[in-house]
Each structure stands twice: as C-alpha cells, then as structure tokens.
Amino acid sequence: MDTSLETLDTPALLLDREILARNCARMGERLRAAGIDLRPHLKTAKSRAVAKLATEGHSGAVTVSTLAEARYFLEGGFSDILYAVGMVPGKAPAAAALQRDGAKLTLVLDSVAAAKSLGDAAAKLDSQFRVLVELDTGGGRAGVAPDSDDLLAVARAIEAQPALELAGVMTHAGHSYHCRGAEEIAAVAEEERQGLILAAQRLRDAGLPCPIVSAGSTPTAVHARSFEGLTEMRPGVYVFNDVDQVGIGSCxxxxxxxxxxxxxxxxxxxxxxxxxxxxxxxxxxxxxxxxxxxxxxxxxxxxxxxxxxxxxxxxxxxxxxxxxxxxxxxxxxxxxxxxxxxxxxxxxxxxxxxxxxxxxxxxxxxxxxxxxxxxxx
Amino acid sequence: MDTSLETLDTPALLLDREILARNCARMGERLRAAGIDLRPHLKTAKSRAVAKLATEGHSGAVTVSTLAEARYFLEGGFSDILYAVGMVPGKAPAAAALQRDGAKLTLVLDSVAAAKSLGDAAAKLDSQFRVLVELDTGGGRAGVAPDSDDLLAVARAIEAQPALELAGVMTHAGHSYHCRGAEEIAAVAEEERQGLILAAQRLRDAGLPCPIVSAGSTPTAVHARSFEGLTEMRPGVYVFNDVDQVGIGSCxxxxxxxxxxxxxxxxxxxxxxxxxxxxxxxxxxxxxxxxxxxxxxxxxxxxxxxxxxxxxxxxxxxxxxxxxxxxxxxxxxxxxxxxxxxxxxxxxxxxxxxxxxxxxxxxxxxxxxxxxxxxxx
Incomplete structure (x- = not known):
C-alpha cells in the first residue's frame, strides 16, 4: 500500500482518523449526557468502520438513506436500521428480505395512500413493517404538520394495516442548513423538538402508540438547548464536517x-x-x-x-x-x-x-x- | 433480470439503445464524410459497449479522462488511447504500465516545466511517451495560445526530452458550451480549427513534427462548417446528449x-x-x-x-x-x-x-x- 500523500494516486479521498474520532466522541458524549440515543445517519460516511466509531457508547442503532446501505450495514453487524426516506411498495420486497435476514427495520411515510399501499405490499409478502410518521417541522421537504389532521389520519391508516406497526414520529429539520450560528440553530432545534413533542402527545392522546420520537440534523444536534421528550437524534455529516457546516456554525x-x-x-x-x-x-x-x-x-x-x-x-x-x-x-x-x-x-x-x-x-x-x-x- | 420499468429498482440509469445507436451513427457518418477520424471522448459513457458503437467505421482510437478509463478500455481491446488531461510525473508509472501492456498512449501537456518533469520521469521508467501540446483556442481552461511563443517553447521542450515524442497539437473548445444555436457554435468551431491550423503550421515551419491535429467538443463537432486541416475530432457527450446540449443547440x-x-x-x-x-x-x-x-x-x-x-x-x-x-x-x-x-x-x-x-x-x-x-x- 502506498502510504505517502506525496505519491498516492490522485484524486483520493482522505479521512483524518483523529479528527473523525474526535467528532464522533464529542457527539456521542453530548447525546449520552442528554440521555438520548444517537442513531447516526450513515448516508454521509456509508462505512462500517465509521459506523462503529459513531455508535460507540450508544445502542448501535443506525439511520440509512438507501436500502443498499441497509444491506451493507446489516451484513456488518448493525441490525437496528431506520430507512429515513419515504417508503414505497416497490421497495417492500427488498425491505422484507432485510428483515428475513435479521434486520430490525424501521420505515417512514407521510400519507394515507402510502400507508395503504405499503400495508398491502407487506401483507402480500407476509411481512410486518415498523413505521414512523414523518413530520414537517419547518424543512418543507416531506412530512405532515405536527398540528394537522393529517397526522392522526396517517397514524390511524398505519394502525389499520395488519401488516404495519406504528412506531412513532420522526422529522429532519433541513432548514437548519440555512441558519447562521448557534442562536439561530438553537431556535430551529427547539422548533424541531416542539413539533415532535406535540405530534407524539397527540398520538398518545388518541390512544395510539409512539415509542420513538426521532429528530435530527447535525446543526440541531450540536446546538439544541434541550432534548427533552425525544428518544433519539440522527445527525450525519458531523462525523466528517465540511465547509458548509463551518458556515452554518456547526463546527x-x-x-x-x-x-x-x-x-x-x-x-x-x-x-x-x-x-x-x-x-x-x-x-x-x-x-x-x-x-x-x-x-x-x-x-x-x-x-x-x-x-x-x-x-x-x-x-x-x-x-x-x-x-x-x-x-x-x-x-x-x-x-x-x-x-x-x-x-x-x-x-x-x-x-x-x-x-x-x-x-x-x-x-x-x-x-x-x-x-x-x-x-x- | 428484472426487465420492466414498472418494477426495476430505482433510482436506475436508463440508456435507450435506439437513440444511442442513432447518435453514434450520425456523428460517425458526419466525420467519415469529412474525412477525419472520430476519437470519441469516453469520459461520458465510460463503457466498452458504447465505445464499440461510437468507434464503428473509424480507427478505433479513443479519448479518456482518467487512467482508470485507459486501463479499462485497453483491457476491452481499445489500444489507441489519448489521455486528454494535463499529464504529470506522478501518473507516469501508471501510464508506463499501460504501454507495457500494449497501449498506444498519447498524453497532453502545456508547459515547459511539465515537459521537463515528464521527460525525466519517463526516462527513469525506461519509457517513451507520445505527447501533444495542448492549445487554448478560447476555452480559457488549459493550453498555450496558438500564436504564442509558449507554443514553440513547449514543443521544443518536448522534443528535447529523449523519452518524449512530439506528436502534434490538441484543443478543446470548452466555450462552445455557452453558445446558443448553430451560428454561434460554428463560429467557435472555426476559431478552434483556425487555432489548431495556425499552431500546426508554426510547428512545421519550425521543423517540428505535427502528425496529430486534434479538436473536439460535441457542439463544435455537430456544427463545424469545415474540418480541413484537422486529423481527428473528440466529441463525447453526443452519444447520450442531455438538456444542456439541447439548450446549446447540439441536438x-x-x-x-x-x-x-x-x-x-x-x-x-x-x-x-x-x-x-x-x-x-x-x-x-x-x-x-x-x-x-x-x-x-x-x-x-x-x-x-x-x-x-x-x-x-x-x-x-x-x-x-x-x-x-x-x-x-x-x-x-x-x-x-x-x-x-x-x-x-x-x-x-x-x-x-x-x-x-x-x-x-x-x-x-x-x-x-x-x-x-x-x-x-
């Protein structure tokens, strides 16, 4: 192996072991101190070696953005996997196969239509999927509003499907990526947390289960003033950081x-x-x-x-x-x-x-x- | 193999066989009619199957943007390979290995310093590299101006290296990517051609060899009014085309x-x-x-x-x-x-x-x- 930066073939992707370890340790400690689980989003690193560092001192649960990642991490010993992109019936066979091979998979969706079609697909596959309702806490990408009728409608549509199990709520405060500095980020983090707490309370008040209350982005994980009411955070890019995160103020x-x-x-x-x-x-x-x-x-x-x-x-x-x-x-x-x-x-x-x-x-x-x-x- | 677009895993990269074949045939015929070689730039397709279609009716010479591509195409039977990115001594061992394995490699550079350091590296490796002088015919990325003293200085620096062989001139009219429509593109194509002709003439007048006179971009290959004085064109994206090429007016x-x-x-x-x-x-x-x-x-x-x-x-x-x-x-x-x-x-x-x-x-x-x-x- 060529080990010198003077002679390594270029372009090459360099990962500084000490900075990575420091970034992982810092986030791990912060969330341990807050008493919640760190379920790192591995869409950034897509690496088992990084996943081992990032989950140290936590449950070992991980987040992925593709089912290829889910397969890879499962085969690397990470079985508790949240696939954090809206699930569709066409991906149900691959998800069912992951579960047969030992994955404890959690999926997300945000509509009655998706709940029905996924429930039908799961039933045909003789599978059972754990599902979170995705919330929009200000990012504007996907998810139902925490205070909307849609929240309860989607949750009930999941509960109504014998092949689906309602497991809680999740959100990603994507708008934290346009913040500048700790104060602005902390405000978005509180918006993210309040949205989740409200949604979780509304589900419980309606007699629906909500064991998982999942938030997460690197900026909000770094600058949130409180994690109360949350069960886990899913930051991802903090393991490496980048110029954008410096600009936002996450690192x-x-x-x-x-x-x-x-x-x-x-x-x-x-x-x-x-x-x-x-x-x-x-x-x-x-x-x-x-x-x-x-x-x-x-x-x-x-x-x-x-x-x-x-x-x-x-x-x-x-x-x-x-x-x-x-x-x-x-x-x-x-x-x-x-x-x-x-x-x-x-x-x-x-x-x-x-x-x-x-x-x-x-x-x-x-x-x-x-x-x-x-x-x- | 799943063969239906309704059930294939997504996202997936679809390549329409008929449109590809038509694009390849059209460019192949156009340049055959002009009497010059088509040396397709395979940085777009990076595929042997596409390379076979793209070189049909031509010499089989190809252009690549990485030495990994050069290795892959050599092992696929394409041995006449132009590596169209400025060559540096650090990549000489990989290039020498390609030549030992049967590649007829052509490299490019645009400075006296690069010629000297590459010549030294080649000599140490007991290799001989064919080299083109890269020209800037308006793109402003790399290359010497066709009318500059630099042109002759670089050409002579190559000739002065026992381990290098001056093989001609090349350019890429990258500014054709900001044209709109056939008229503007034809003007850039003529600028590209005139720059090459001038540079080739100046080399020959100075007693230097210039067997290869190589131009190429998809817009200029499609809309040039004349290819006289050129020996080959190196368009790449025409095999697939895209929304940008529609905007430019190439397809x-x-x-x-x-x-x-x-x-x-x-x-x-x-x-x-x-x-x-x-x-x-x-x-x-x-x-x-x-x-x-x-x-x-x-x-x-x-x-x-x-x-x-x-x-x-x-x-x-x-x-x-x-x-x-x-x-x-x-x-x-x-x-x-x-x-x-x-x-x-x-x-x-x-x-x-x-x-x-x-x-x-x-x-x-x-x-x-x-x-x-x-x-x-």
Whole structure:
C-alpha cells in the first residue's frame, strides 16, 4: 500500500482518523449526557468502520438513506436500521428480505395512500413493517404538520394495516442548513423538538402508540438547548464536517476530517488559475457553502498538512479539472509547482464522498488504512 | 433480470439503445464524410459497449479522462488511447504500465516545466511517451495560445526530452458550451480549427513534427462548417446528449438517450411538490442547463415512455430526495400517485452517469441488457 500523500494516486479521498474520532466522541458524549440515543445517519460516511466509531457508547442503532446501505450495514453487524426516506411498495420486497435476514427495520411515510399501499405490499409478502410518521417541522421537504389532521389520519391508516406497526414520529429539520450560528440553530432545534413533542402527545392522546420520537440534523444536534421528550437524534455529516457546516456554525474549520487530495496539473498565467486533477467528479458540483462564503467556489485549498492556504479556493470545475483562484488574482505558482499536491476541503462531505469507493484513512500525514464505502442503490 | 420499468429498482440509469445507436451513427457518418477520424471522448459513457458503437467505421482510437478509463478500455481491446488531461510525473508509472501492456498512449501537456518533469520521469521508467501540446483556442481552461511563443517553447521542450515524442497539437473548445444555436457554435468551431491550423503550421515551419491535429467538443463537432486541416475530432457527450446540449443547440430533445428512472415517494400539497427517490446523488448537482432554461432545475421530468411531461422539472434535490415542481404550481398528483414512476432527463449526462455502476439498456420500453461503466480513478 502506498502510504505517502506525496505519491498516492490522485484524486483520493482522505479521512483524518483523529479528527473523525474526535467528532464522533464529542457527539456521542453530548447525546449520552442528554440521555438520548444517537442513531447516526450513515448516508454521509456509508462505512462500517465509521459506523462503529459513531455508535460507540450508544445502542448501535443506525439511520440509512438507501436500502443498499441497509444491506451493507446489516451484513456488518448493525441490525437496528431506520430507512429515513419515504417508503414505497416497490421497495417492500427488498425491505422484507432485510428483515428475513435479521434486520430490525424501521420505515417512514407521510400519507394515507402510502400507508395503504405499503400495508398491502407487506401483507402480500407476509411481512410486518415498523413505521414512523414523518413530520414537517419547518424543512418543507416531506412530512405532515405536527398540528394537522393529517397526522392522526396517517397514524390511524398505519394502525389499520395488519401488516404495519406504528412506531412513532420522526422529522429532519433541513432548514437548519440555512441558519447562521448557534442562536439561530438553537431556535430551529427547539422548533424541531416542539413539533415532535406535540405530534407524539397527540398520538398518545388518541390512544395510539409512539415509542420513538426521532429528530435530527447535525446543526440541531450540536446546538439544541434541550432534548427533552425525544428518544433519539440522527445527525450525519458531523462525523466528517465540511465547509458548509463551518458556515452554518456547526463546527470549527479544524473539525473537517474529510479532504480530497489533488495534484497540480497546470498553471494558467493568463487567466490566473492553478489547475488540479480534482474536478466536478472528485469534488462534486455542490455549491451549498457559497451561501455563507463568497469565495469558496467548489472547496477550500489546503496544504498537505491540511492547513488552509489563505484565499485559495476552487473557482470552477470541469469533469476532471479543478481551477484554483484567489480573490486578488495572485497565485502561488512557485510554491505549488506542476506535480505538487494540495488537499481540498469539500463544500458538502456527503456528496463529495459519494464518488469514491473507499477512504484513505490518514494519521500523522500518512495513510494507515483503506475503509470501504457502499455507494449506489 | 428484472426487465420492466414498472418494477426495476430505482433510482436506475436508463440508456435507450435506439437513440444511442442513432447518435453514434450520425456523428460517425458526419466525420467519415469529412474525412477525419472520430476519437470519441469516453469520459461520458465510460463503457466498452458504447465505445464499440461510437468507434464503428473509424480507427478505433479513443479519448479518456482518467487512467482508470485507459486501463479499462485497453483491457476491452481499445489500444489507441489519448489521455486528454494535463499529464504529470506522478501518473507516469501508471501510464508506463499501460504501454507495457500494449497501449498506444498519447498524453497532453502545456508547459515547459511539465515537459521537463515528464521527460525525466519517463526516462527513469525506461519509457517513451507520445505527447501533444495542448492549445487554448478560447476555452480559457488549459493550453498555450496558438500564436504564442509558449507554443514553440513547449514543443521544443518536448522534443528535447529523449523519452518524449512530439506528436502534434490538441484543443478543446470548452466555450462552445455557452453558445446558443448553430451560428454561434460554428463560429467557435472555426476559431478552434483556425487555432489548431495556425499552431500546426508554426510547428512545421519550425521543423517540428505535427502528425496529430486534434479538436473536439460535441457542439463544435455537430456544427463545424469545415474540418480541413484537422486529423481527428473528440466529441463525447453526443452519444447520450442531455438538456444542456439541447439548450446549446447540439441536438434535439428527442436525441437524449440517457434518463434516470425514479419512483414517486411522496406528495407535498402544502408546498406544491411531488417527491421522488432521485435526488442529488441520482441526478448530480449539475445545473449547467439553467443557463438556457429558467425552469429546468436539476432535470426535466418525462413519463415512462420518455415523453416530457410539460412543465414538470426537478426544482430541488437533497441527497436521496428530488422535488418536482411546475412553474404555475399545479401538480398532476392524480396521474403520478405514490409508487408510480417517472424518467428524468439529466442536465449533464457525464456527471449524472458517474453515480451508477452500470446502465440499464432499454429497447421498446424494456430492459434488454446491463452495460458496465468504469468509475473512479
């Protein structure tokens, strides 16, 4: 195995073992202290090795975004799995197979129609699915409003299906991704929590079961002032962090564990650009962090030690070319000659990591291990 | 193998066999008629099966964007390979290994420094590399100006290296991607051609060899009025086409061969959105086509037969959620119930396809084959 960042094939996905461990420990301790379970969302890491670190000191329950992830984590010893994307009957055979193989699967849905069709599919498969009602606590993506008639209608539609079991409520405060700083995030976290508490109380008042009350996003998990009434949190990107999370205020720049190793492949003195081999596929075309930083482009440029090179960012990307610029137009051509290497902090770790089959896990500036990922569906 | 679009696992990458064949045949004939070689850029398809179709009636030479592609195509019987990204010494061992295994590899670079360091690396490896000088004919990404002193300096630096062989000039008119319509594209194509002709003439006048004069982008390959003086073209995305190419004017909407099959997973009546399971990973976060179409978002929505559903587009994406909207806010909830399926035309086929390990090749609305892809680096 090539262990030097000077000679590793590029582009490569580097994962700093110490920062990862620190991020995992911090979140684990925070939620243990709050007395609730951490069910990490593994859509970010898609790695059993990361899942082991992230679940340490907690129940071992995990969250996934695809049934391919569910299969991979089940085969890696993680059996308590929440599939946090609206369930449809077409995916019921794969879910039933997971359960036959030992998974304790929990699904989510947010409509009477979905409850009926999933119940029918489950019955035909001779399966029984545990189901949460998805709530919209302000994110505006999916879910019923906590104070709506829909909540009870969906819950009763689940209870009415012999092949479904109502297991509670869940939400994802996606709008926390547009907050700036602890105060704003704490307000969204409280909105998320109050929505869940209200929905849970309404179910219980109606004589319906609600054992699981599940919230979660990295910003709200980091800055919530209270977790009372919740049974678990499902943050995901905190294991790696990224430039977007720095902008939101979920972490400090030195908490970013994931970077892309790139080689300088050209200097364009006329346009004022240093070209690298980390382009649109190696970094992704995610520009989320541009909401917070005017000069971030497709990622921030660091030296091989992971220290940011002030002002350098990936201004534009083509499929296999990344063009580094600075706001003032002066480029350090001499210190970044052709063939030299840089590390790039991604805007959005979940999307960037998806292009790679594995992580090059680094410690003290050397590759110590490769950890696999489960991509695709 | 599941062959029905009604039951195939989603998201899935569909490739229409007939449209693909038509796109390949049209470009192949066009360039045969012009008397020049088609060296398709396989960064789009990354598939041997597509490469076979794309090279039909031509020399079998191909273009790649990664050395992983070079390895994969070499092992598939394609030995004449142009690696069209600026070469660096760190990749020389992999390139030398390809040559030892039978590849006739051609590399590109655009600086004296790169020529020197690559020549040194090649000599140490006891290898000989064929090298083209990359030209900037208006794209502004990489390359020397055709009329610059740099051109001759770089060419001479290559010739001065015993382990390098100067093989000609190449360019990519990337700025054709911001054209609208045949007239504008034809003008860029002529700029691309004139730049190459000038550079080739200057090399020959200086007593330097220039057997290869290589141009290429899909828009310029489709709309160039003359190919005189060129030896080959390297278009890539024309095999599939996409919404961006429709906007530029390289193809008609019915020439799009690649779509993403998605399942409707929810209805959000409050926000006016239909949710599918094709999100940021299944579609990519490429928004290139927004330059041409105000209401395209992350892709255009079609029915299972591939016919566009007027006005429907993917307004926003989360990792595994795509939110479909219409400009006027009215959504066809009844005709797209939960569990039903749609096909989404991607903005940029090259980037979307990169998330999938294989194509589901369809003909007459059924899956007839799976074709693999080579992703990563």
């Amino acid at each position: 400090a720049p030195e908490d970013i564990a994931l970077t892309v190793l790139a080689t300088v492949i050209g200097h364009n003195h006329r346009t004022g650009r240093i070209l690298t081999d980390a382009g649109a596929l190696a970094l992704s075309k995610d520009v989320s962090a541009q909401e917070f930083f005017p000069d971030v482009g497709y990622g921030r440029v660091c030296d091989l030690g992971g220290r940011p090179l002030p002002g350098l960012y990936v201004e534009s990307v083509h499929q296999e070319h990344g063009l580094i610029a600075t706001a003032d137009g002066t480029l350090p051509y001499d210190s970044l000659p052709i063939g030299s290497r840089v590390r790039i902090q991604p805007n959005h770790a979940c999307i960037t990591a998806a292009a790679y089959p594995h992580y090059e896990v680094i410690s003290d500036g050397r590759v110590i291990e490769q950890w696999d990922r489960v991509n695709g569906w | 008609a909407p019915e020439d799009i061969a690649l779509t993403v099959l998605a399942t409707v997973i929810g209805h959000n009546h409050r926000t006016g959105r239909i949710l599918t399971d094709a999100g940021a990973l299944a579609l990519s976060k490429d928004v290139s086509a927004q330059e041409f179409f105000p209401d395209v978002g992350y892709g255009r929505v079609c029915d299972l037969g591939g016919r566009p559903l007027p006005g429907l587009y993917v307004e926003s994406v989360h990792q595994e959620h795509g939110l479909i909207a219409t400009a006027d806010g009215t959504l066809p909830y009844d005709s797209l119930p939960i569990g039903s399926r749609v096909r989404i035309q991607p903005n940029h086929a090259c980037i979307t396809a990169a998330a999938y390990p294989h194509y589901e090749v369809i003909s007459d609305g059924r899956v007839i084959e799976q074709w693999d892809r080579v992703n990563g680096w």
